[in-house]
Amino acid sequence: MHADIVVLPGDGIGPEIVAATLPVLQAVAARHGHEFRFTEHDIGGIAIDRHGVPLPDATLAAARTADAVLLGAVGGPKWSDPKAKVRPEQGLLAIRKALGLFANLRPVKPHAAALDASPIKPELLQDVDIVVVRELTGGIYFGDKTRSDTDATDLCRYSVAEVERVVRRAATLARTRRGHLTSVDKANVLETSRLWRDVTTRVMRDEFADVTLEHQLVDSMAMHLLSKPRAYDVIVTENMFGDILTDEASMLAGSLGLLASASLGEGKVGIYEPIHGSAPDIAGRGIANPYATILSAAMLLRHSLGLEAEAASIEAAVSAALDARVFTADLAPAGQAVDTTQAAQAVIDRLR
Ligand code: IPM
Ligand code: MG
Numbered sequence: 001m002h003a004d005i006v007v008l009p010g011d012g013i014g015p016e017i018v019a020a021t022l023p024v025l026q027a028v029a030a031r032h033g034h035e036f037r038f039t040e041h042d043i044g045g046i047a048i049d050r051h052g053v054p055l056p057d058a059t060l061a062a063a064r065t066a067d068a069v070l071l072g073a074v075g076g077p078k079w080s081d082p083k084a085k086v087r088p089e090q091g092l093l094a095i096r097k098a099l100g101l102f103a104n105l106r107p108v109k110p111h112a113a114a115l116d117a118s119p120i121k122p123e124l125l126q127d128v129d130i131v132v133v134r135e136l137t138g139g140i141y142f143g144d145k146t147r148s149d150t151d152a153t154d155l156c157r158y159s160v161a162e163v164e165r166v167v168r169r170a171a172t173l174a175r176t177r178r179g180h181l182t183s184v185d186k187a188n189v190l191e192t193s194r195l196w197r198d199v200t201t202r203v204m205r206d207e208f209a210d211v212t213l214e215h216q217l218v219d220s221m222a223m224h225l226l227s228k229p230r231a232y233d234v235i236v237t238e239n240m241f242g243d244i245l246t247d248e249a250s251m252l253a254g255s256l257g258l259l260a261s262a263s264l265g266e267g268k269v270g271i272y273e274p275i276h277g278s279a280p281d282i283a284g285r286g287i288a289n290p291y292a293t294i295l296s297a298a299m300l301l302r303h304s305l306g307l308e309a310e311a312a313s314i315e316a317a318v319s320a321a322l323d324a325r326v327f328t329a330d331l332a333p334a335g336q337a338v339d340t341t342q343a344a345q346a347v348i349d350r351l352r
Helices: 014-032 045-051 057-065 088-098 112-117 160-175 191-207 218-227 239-253 291-303 308-323 340-349
Strands: 002-010 035-040 068-073 103-108 130-135 145-147 152-154 180-185 212-217 234-237 260-264 271-274
Touching (some): 002 014, 002 057, 014 035, 014 068, 014 291, 014 308, 014 340, 057 088, 103 160, 103 239, 112 308, 130 239, 160 191, 180 191, 180 239, 218 239, 234 239, 260 291, 271 291, 291 308
Parallel strands (some): 002 035, 130 234, 180 212
Antiparallel strands (some): 103 260
16 A cells, blocks of 8 residues: 655654654565655754744644654753743644544553563563553643743633543443443542543443443552553543553553554544653664654554554564563663664564
8 A cells, every 4th residue: 555654753862763663664565565655844843943833834734634644752951941932842732633633542561571671560560451542632731821920820621522532432442452441530629520520421321331431530540550550451531641641651561662652533644653752861872762653653554554464563573572672771781772773673673
């Protein structure tokens, strides 16, 4: 098949992990007789530097007509002045919103070889297999903001329809897995959470009687995620809770550098990006872990292009590279790390 893939390297380690991932996609294309066309555009800090805005019109226009978008990371100290009018992160939020990508899938499945990299006891990590479905275009991230000399506000708003669609997406996914959905909110305090809980309960009762539903408050969820991660299958939650809980969940996998994501809407186009940030502290050194981006590319093949076998072949190759202990510095014992390019090459070498 032919596919147009828009590539948004962004800032910090973004360009390095994306550059390492494209050859993996090319190798898959060559082996399976596909043709992927990559078109690169600016987003984030680099876009501010070059165009004055974090999401240039040309970037959004290209993304709208693409089959899928592969993104590195945005942000960095250069653009982090609290007084700055524009920030790189606004570009990321704006493109998610503009493309209507309301469901952000973040799988968490600790790999056996990386178990000792996790601060959690290995016996707790055995058989952990979670997908967090984070609502991505609503909530406090997108509500009105105000700022004066003496105070500031961020409005958190959710509509019934926004909750319904993300819960349906998560429940549909749970149905193909172990049939268990955990909805996370703060219904003992927040009105938006009470709406979330009501809508979730109704949708699940009326449409997903075959999927079991459990409600958790976000504070206790933060604890259970580490104390009994095996108890969870699909977790659905609002935007900010999902942001926080998935960084926490990455510790189950041993490194933030292993967690991929897919941001999906009603259509085919999605944004695929690692859940980690631009890691300015290690940027430019070629040592970043490319696996999360490579695994995001696998999700791209699966969800936007419908290439399940190809997606699975990338995932198996990453798994094999981890089995062979091809680790970047975030996972390796001192002195035994490979660099970004070597890690990506190890994946290519193990593609079926
Ligand atoms: C993420 C990131 C972003 C978010 C930032 C960079 C705006 O933390 O994708 O998890 O908060 O959504
Ligand atoms: Mg985050």
